[in-house]
Amino acid sequence: MQSPLCLLFDNDGTLVDSEILLANVMAELLPQFGLPFSAQQYMEEFRGIRFYTIVQLLEERHGVWMEERFAALEAQMRALMEKRMRAQLNPIPGMPGALQALAAHPKAVVSNGPEHKIRCALESTGLSDHFGDNLFSAYTLNVWKPNPALYLQAASAMGFAPEACVVIDDAAVGVEAGLAAGMQVIHLNHFPDEETTPEGAIEIRHASELVDTVARLSLSALS
Incomplete structure (x- = not known):
């Protein structure tokens, strides 16, 4: 399977x-x-x-x-x-429920911020248990988005090929990095009137859309 x-x-x-x-x-x-x-x-x-x-x-x-x-x-x-x-600090609306619904998927956080900041954010919002120690900081790996190497190193450490990974990112630099890494990319676009989702990425506008979007990508990967 x-x-x-x-x-x-x-x-x-x-x-x-x-x-x-x-x-x-x-x-x-x-x-x-x-x-x-x-x-x-x-x-x-x-x-x-x-x-x-x-x-x-x-x-x-x-x-x-x-x-x-x-x-x-x-x-x-x-x-x-x-x-x-x-x-x-609060979680993005709808994200706690989405993470719970996606519990079967391996998950990691891949951030341009320092690891201490990542941990502080997850602890402050009650999201730590969804990720454990699967935290990948640009400051630790010494490579920053939009360089795709940050996402590629995270994928390798998680034991997955790029094509088996889905990037979820709200910022242009992260979307660019995920696409350049050859991964599926979901753009959580908070500002659709000002920002355009790049070709090749999937736009969602609320975290509540994430579960169905990942389900569709999973079915596509099986076909």
Whole structure:
């Protein structure tokens, strides 16, 4: 009997509703370091992108260089973000039920964030038991989406070929990485009026659609 598809979930914005928390934290801290920034700017331009890359882009844009102060900025950002997550973080609506319904599928979290942040998010929202230690951080593997190597390394560690994996991601960089890795990709599109799902990916607009979508992909894999 063919084993079930392996589900590779992004974390921020896919499993947990952390994007707006991060946007607000960055909007508070970055201007203190001379980098103009707003929460809206994060949501419209930088969702899912590595923090270091965001700072680099802002440095070039504003002519403010952070090399000697970056470590202090990142430490403050991580500490404040953890505090906000533990107090305010919620799962994406519909995601707990979807994960329960997909219990038969092997699952992993594949994130551009640090492993400590992934664990904090899952613990804060009660989702840890769905994934165990199947957590793959770009900071640990030293490769960031949209590089497909992050998803490919996660698939290999889980014991699955790329074609037997389904990426579930809300951000453009993650969708791009999954497609480039040769995997099936489900785009959880929270902003369908502003964002277009790339060709080759499957768009859903609510986590409640996830179970039926995975079921269809499973049937297709068997045919």
